[in-house]
Amino acid sequence: MAEENTIEPVIGIIGGSGLYDIDGLQDKEWRHVETPWGEPSDALLFGRLDGVRCVFLPRHGRGHPIPPSELNFRANIDALKRSGVTDILSLSAVGSLRDDLPPGSFVLVDQFIDRSFARNKTFFTRGCVAHVAMADPVCPRIGDEVMRQANLLNISIRKGGTYLVMEGPQFSTRAESELYRQWGCSVIGMTNMPEAKLAREAEIDYASVAMVTDFDCWHDEHDSVTVDAVVQVMQRNSERARALVRAVIPALGQRRAPCPAGCDRALDHALITAPAARDPALLAKLDAVAGRVLNR
Numbered sequence: 058m059a060e061e062n063t064i065e066p067v068i069g070i071i072g073g074s075g076l077y078d079i080d081g082l083q084d085k086e087w088r089h090v091e092t093p094w095g096e097p098s099d100a101l102l103f104g105r106l107d108g109v110r111c112v113f114l115p116r117h118g119r120g121h122p123i124p125p126s127e128l129n130f131r132a133n134i135d136a137l138k139r140s141g142v143t144d145i146l147s148l149s150a151v152g153s154l155r156d157d158l159p160p161g162s163f164v165l166v167d168q169f170i171d172r173s174f175a176r177n178k179t180f181f182t183r184g185c186v187a188h189v190a191m192a193d194p195v196c197p198r199i200g201d202e203v204m205r206q207a208n209l210l211n212i213s214i215r216k217g218g219t220y221l222v223m224e225g226p227q228f229s230t231r232a233e234s235e236l237y238r239q240w241g242c243s244v245i246g247m248t249n250m251p252e253a254k255l256a257r258e259a260e261i262d263y264a265s266v267a268m269v270t271d272f273d274c275w276h277d278e279h280d281s282v283t284v285d286a287v288v289q290v291m292q293r294n295s296e297r298a299r300a301l302v303r304a305v306i307p308a309l310g311q312r313r314a315p316c317p318a319g320c321d322r323a324l325d326h327a328l329i330t331a332p333a334a335r336d337p338a339l340l341a342k343l344d345a346v347a348g349r350v351l352n353r
């Protein structure tokens with residue numbers, strides 16, 4: 058492989074409810090990263106695992122002070138991009154919408170239905186418009202590596218599933234939960250959108266492992282979801298989640314070719330605003346996210 062066409066990856070991990078740090082890192086340091094989009098959820102934890110550079114972000118902040126609708130998703134993704142992150146593995150607690158995904162199941166999500174409505178969902182506002190493809194919202198290369206490492210660790214993961222993103226913070230009504238089941242969704246959560254959309258706009262390869270903590274509120278034989286139940290099951294899930302992260306970081310971190318699916322070149326054919334009509338102030342804010350295409 059020609060050196061000049063290869064990438065030395067930096068692995069980003071976004072930890073959801075119950076996952077506020079990662080263990081086993083060398084040279085670890087929490088560092089504040091400033092972004093033109095405001096404050097990320099917390100400082101970022103920089104470190105190395107088996108020599109591979111990685112950056113961890115607790116999605117809701119340490120101690121979980123930030124609710125889903127107040128997450129600054131743009132700042133989170135920009136901060137990871139600015140820190141050199143090329144690949145993101147997102148971890149999330151979710152409710153199950155299927156009988157065959159009981160609490161404790163892990164799902165490698167491959168589709169989303171975005172029902173969130175109170176969030177900033179794009180970096181490309183007035184003055185620099187872009188439309189990236191979202192037909193395949195997650196990176197198959199990261200997904201394949203997650204499956205490989207999970208197999209080696211004997212951790213069972215369902216390959217593929219649709220994650221319904223609700224606004225929250227209240228959990229669903231029973232009618233909503235039934236509707237999402239009829240739509241064929243597998244799991245429900247409040248956070249993976251616009252996270253996945255913004256990662257695509259920032260040309261960061263993104264994949265998501267959803268960890269089932271409850272049966273939401275549709276199941277006759279199970280109680281409706283509560284935070285206490287989520288936290289209890291997450292504590293049981295977290296050992297496997299941590300083992301998976303420890304294995305996936307070194308595996309993903311090997312020098313490699315650009316993403317075969319093109320996630321890292323998502324902006325190649327996405328910008329529509331004519332150069333003369335672009336807003337210089339917005340272009341300055343897009344330095345990390347879109348510098349690759351704006352400066353060529």
Ligand SMILES: CSC[C@H]1O[C@H](OP(=O)(O)O)[C@H](O)[C@@H]1O
Nearest residue numbers: 073074125149150246247248287
């Ligand atoms: C604590 S239950 C609801 C909460 O948990 C999930 O968060 P995350 O995706 O960050 O693990 C869900 O989306 C809600 O934000």
Ligand SMILES: Nc1ncnc2[nH]cnc12
Nearest residue numbers: 150151152245246273282
């Ligand atoms: N049932 C549920 N609905 C939304 N988000 C969740 N996170 C964990 N369980 C959930």
